[in-house]
Amino acid sequence: MVPLLIWFSSWTEGKGMLNGFFRGRRKYYVVAAFFLLVPVVLAAAVSNSASGESRVDMLEIELPDRTKMPAVTFLHDQHTGAMPDQGCETCHPQENGKYVFDYKKAGTLAYEAATAFYHDDCAGCHRKMASGGKEAGPRIGQCRECHVEETGFESAWKPIEFDRSLHFRHVNAEAITFKPEQYDQNCGACHHVYDEKLEKTVYRKGEEGSCRYCHLEQKKENTRSYREAAHDSCVNCHKGLSARGTKTGPVDCAGCHSAKGQAKIDTLKDVPRLKTKQPDAVLMAAWLDEAEKQDKLPDQLTFPVAFNHVGHEAAVGSCRQCHHASMDRCDKCHTSRGDKEGGFVSLETAMHSEKSAIGCIGCHEQVKEKADCAGCHDQMADKPFADRDCRQCHAVPPETLKPLPLDAETRREIARTVVAERRETPERVPDEKIPEKVKIDIMVDEYQAAEFPHRKIVHALAERTKENDLATAFHQKPETLCMGCHHNSPASLNPPRCASCHKVAGPQADGRPGLLGAYHGQCIGCHTKMNIEKPAATDCAACHKKRSVETR
Numbered sequence: 383m384v385p386l387l388i389w390f391s392s393w394t395e396g397k398g399m400l401n402g403f404f405r406g407r408r409k410y411y412v413v414a415a416f417f418l419l420v421p422v423v424l425a426a427a428v429s430n431s432a433s434g435e436s437r438v439d440m441l442e443i444e445l446p447d448r449t450k451m452p453a454v455t456f457l458h459d460q461h462t463g464a465m466p467d468q469g470c471e472t473c474h475p476q477e478n479g480k481y482v483f484d485y486k487k488a489g490t491l492a493y494e495a496a497t498a499f500y501h502d503d504c505a506g507c508h509r510k511m512a513s514g515g516k517e518a519g520p521r522i523g524q525c526r527e528c529h530v531e532e533t534g535f536e537s538a539w540k541p542i543e544f545d546r547s548l549h550f551r552h553v554n555a556e557a558i559t560f561k562p563e564q565y566d567q568n569c570g571a572c573h574h575v576y577d578e579k580l581e582k583t584v585y586r587k588g589e590e591g592s593c594r595y596c597h598l599e600q601k602k603e604n605t606r607s608y609r610e611a612a613h614d615s616c617v618n619c620h621k622g623l624s625a626r627g628t629k630t631g632p633v634d635c636a637g638c639h640s641a642k643g644q645a646k647i648d649t650l651k652d653v654p655r656l657k658t659k660q661p662d663a664v665l666m667a668a669w670l671d672e673a674e675k676q677d678k679l680p681d682q683l684t685f686p687v688a689f690n691h692v693g694h695e696a697a698v699g700s701c702r703q704c705h706h707a708s709m710d711r712c713d714k715c716h717t718s719r720g721d722k723e724g725g726f727v728s729l730e731t732a733m734h735s736e737k738s739a740i741g742c743i744g745c746h747e748q749v750k751e752k753a754d755c756a757g758c759h760d761q762m763a764d765k766p767f768a769d770r771d772c773r774q775c776h777a778v779p780p781e782t783l784k785p786l787p788l789d790a791e792t793r794r795e796i797a798r799t800v801v802a803e804r805r806e807t808p809e810r811v812p813d814e815k816i817p818e819k820v821k822i823d824i825m826v827d828e829y830q831a832a833e834f835p836h837r838k839i840v841h842a843l844a845e846r847t848k849e850n851d852l853a854t855a856f857h858q859k860p861e862t863l864c865m866g867c868h869h870n871s872p873a874s875l876n877p878p879r880c881a882s883c884h885k886v887a888g889p890q891a892d893g894r895p896g897l898l899g900a901y902h903g904q905c906i907g908c909h910t911k912m913n914i915e916k917p918a919a920t921d922c923a924a925c926h927k928k929r930s931v932e933t934r
Contacts, residue, residue, distance in 0.1 A: 434534050434535055434536040435534065435535050435536065436535075436536045436537070436538035437457060437459075437535050437536070437537065437538060438459075438537070438538050438539045438540070438635050438636050438639045438640045438643075439457050439458040439459035439460065439634075439635035439636065440455050440456070440457060440458075440533075440535055440537060440539070441455070441456045441457075441458050442454070442455060442456070443455075443456050443485075443500065445493050445496050445497060445500075446493050451525065451529040452529045452530060452531050453529075454500075454528045454529060455530075455533045455535065457535075458634075458635050459634050459635050459636055462634060464511075464516075464517075470621065470633075473485055473486065474486070475487065479622075480614070480618045481617070481618055481621065483610070483613050483614060483617070485500075486499075486503070488500060501522060504519070504528075505520065505521045505522045508520060508521050509521050509522075538640060538641070539635075539639045539640075540639055540640065540641055540644065541639070542638045542639060542644060543699055543700065544700065545699035545700055546653045546656070546699060546700060547648075547649045547650040547653055548647070549656070549700070550650060550653045550654065550656070551648075551650065552568065552572070553567055553568055553569065553656075554567075554568075555568065557623050557626075557628045557630070558571050558619070559571070560585070565587070569585070569587070569590055570585035570587075571619075572593070572615060573585060573589075573590040573591070575589055575596075576596070588658070588659060590658065590709075591705075591708060591709045592700070592701065592702040592705075592709075593608060593611060593612065594608055594702065595707065595708055595709075597610075597611040597612075616631070616638075617633050620632065620633050621633055631647075655692070655695060655696075656695070656701075660691060660695075661691050661794050661797075662691055662692050662794070662798055662801075663688055663689060663690055663691055663692070663794060663797035663798040663800075663801045664688075664689040664691055664793075664794065664797055665686050665687075665688060665689075665778065665793040665794065665796055665797040666686060666687040666688075666689050666712075667683075667684070667685075667686035667687070667778075668713055668718050668729050668730075669683055669684075669718075670686065670783070670788075670793075673783075673786060674786050674787035674788060675787075677786050677787065678786065679780055679783065679784075679786070683780060684772070684776055685772075685773070685776040685777060685778055685779065685780065686776065686778040686780075686783070687775050687776055687777070687778065688777070688778050688796070688797040688798075688800035688801050689797065690801045690804075693801075693851055697851065697852075703740070703745075704740060706740050712729060712732060712733070713729050716728060716729040716731075716732040717729060718730070734767065736767075742775070746852060746856075749852055753911065753912050753913050754846040754847060754850060754912065755847070755850070755853070756911035756912065757843075757866065757907070757908035757909075757911045757912035757914075758843070758865070758866025758867070758869075758908070759866075760907060760911050761866070761867075761869060761903070761904055761907055761908070762865070762866070762869045763869070763870070774855075774856060774858065777800065778796065778797075778800055782796055782800075783796070804855065805854065806854070807848065807854065808844070808847065808848060808853065808854045808857050808863075809859070809860040810844055810860055810863075811840070811860045811861065811863070811864075811875065813837065815875055816836065816837045816840050817836045817837065818835075818836060818837045819833050819834060819835060819836055819837070820833075820834040820836045821833055821834070822834055822901065824886065824897055824898060824901070825898070825926065828928075828929065829926040829927065829928055829929055830926065830927045830928075830929050832925045832926055840863065840864075843863055843866060844863060846912070847863070859873055861873040861874055861875060864877065866908075867904060870883060880897060880900055880901065881897055883900075884896060884897040884899075884900040885897060886898075905919075905925075906919040906920075
């Protein structure tokens with residue numbers, strides 16, 4: 383700003399035509415320009431700072447002693463992009479043919495030594511690049527260029543899920559091999575367990591589990607954090623394959639952790655079922671093990687659940703969606719009373735909590751928020767847990783469990799039989815029993831009656847839910863679909879009129895909206911939640927034709 387004002391002043395000195403005009407007035411115009419331009423420049427600066435740049439490659443270099451200077455935000459992809467001709471070995475040493483993703487093992491140094499090491503190495507590299515005429519970062523003495531509390535960057539980092547599609551592609555990748563003379567799949571290239579006797583990790587077929595079961599968010603004793611383990615394995619593998627000229631996955635931050643990068647990853651739609659000797663169906667009953675020990679059914683019991691394991695595998699991204707801590711049975715950690723190993727969460731709570739996406743009901747509630755379901759379910763009042771129909775899941779008659787005890791295969795066969803008897807396609811109300819159109823004339827004084835294409839709407843809802851296994855299972859009657867609009871009356875082909883509950887006069891004392899609000903809330907809410915573009919939720923004329931003066 384100051385150089386601009388000095389230039390402006392000197393420029394007016396040499397302009398003959400303007401000299402007389404500005405002579406004696408120059409200082410006033412300079413001051414005026416200063417006060418006019420400063421707010422503009424400051425506003426631009428604040429705007430740029432507030433908006434921030436979204437990045438996915440922000441790493442924090444934080445040494446143990448934070449009392450002296452703030453941590454440094456290191457932009458990883460920016461640095462690798464500035465050195466395209468140099469490899470990872472510029473910063474990361476190799477051991478046994480693999481990169482160590484601790485910056486030149488600086489993490490093993492004491493605070494003072496690590497500080498000096500970073501300063502010498504980073505500033506030295508910047509100085510070398512600058513001397514070669516290249517754009518470079520801060521040098522020694524420019525401390526606040528790196529050590530700042532507010533960087534102005536916003537994180538756009540997205541976790542990447544190693545879902546069924548990615549898992550299948552890795553299992554069947556020809557470039558990945560693990561003891562091909564012994565195993566026909568690549569599982570051992572990634573999966574391992576710690577053998578206490580051998581004091582090292584080994585592969586055990588049939589004991590494969592999620593990496594996160596051992597590698598937690600933070601390093602624990604001698605077990606690396608999940609982030610360290612994933613980068614050590616994935617990036618090193620990708621780098622090795624790339625060096626051999628094999629097409630492989632990304633090695634930069636944005637390739638895995640940006641929305642754009644993830645969109646480039648090929649996703650397989652039809653993924654074959656993972657082969658891990660898992661059951662097709664499971665008989666779930668917390669009391670069954672004890673009943674078999676006693677060789678009799680308890681006097682009071684909850685009917686067992688026949689859990690369709692195959693169907694749920696296809697509906698989730700990975701096994702960890704349900705088996706979040708181990709591949710064991712749910713009741714190994716979540717006991718009937720709740721123990722420390724299961725976080726004091728009982729089995730009943732784990733399965734029935736509406737707040738947890740891991741449990742049955744919580745997961746089902748999340749599914750109902752999707753567009754195909756939300757149009758109806760968003761308008762329906764939530765039922766208290768005590769009012770739910772438990773028999774929709776707990777439907778295995780105790781008589782089928784006799785005689786006790788049951789071996790594991792008999793349990794599974796009972797569950798498979800019950801699952802096989804469930805219908806595969808939802809039942810629908812015959813067209814002749816569905817009114818084709820319904821006339822809505824509540825606003826007939828101002829608008830022509832709206833003709834509601836009733837049968838067309840029913841067909842549209844049926845079409846959007848026909849491939850939904852959850853809807854097929856829980857829409858137990860043909861009339862259940864009607865409950866999306868007729869939400870507070872019994873399932874029936876002859877439900878009462880909306881006006882029987884919603885009065886024309888307006889909202890009622892118990893919170894029910896008036897008839898006008900009920901219609902608009904139902905119709906507009908459904909169009910909005912289900913992403914229906916035509917007619918738009920705000921296109922009044924699409925439903926209500928305005929009456930002319932002559933027809934009033």
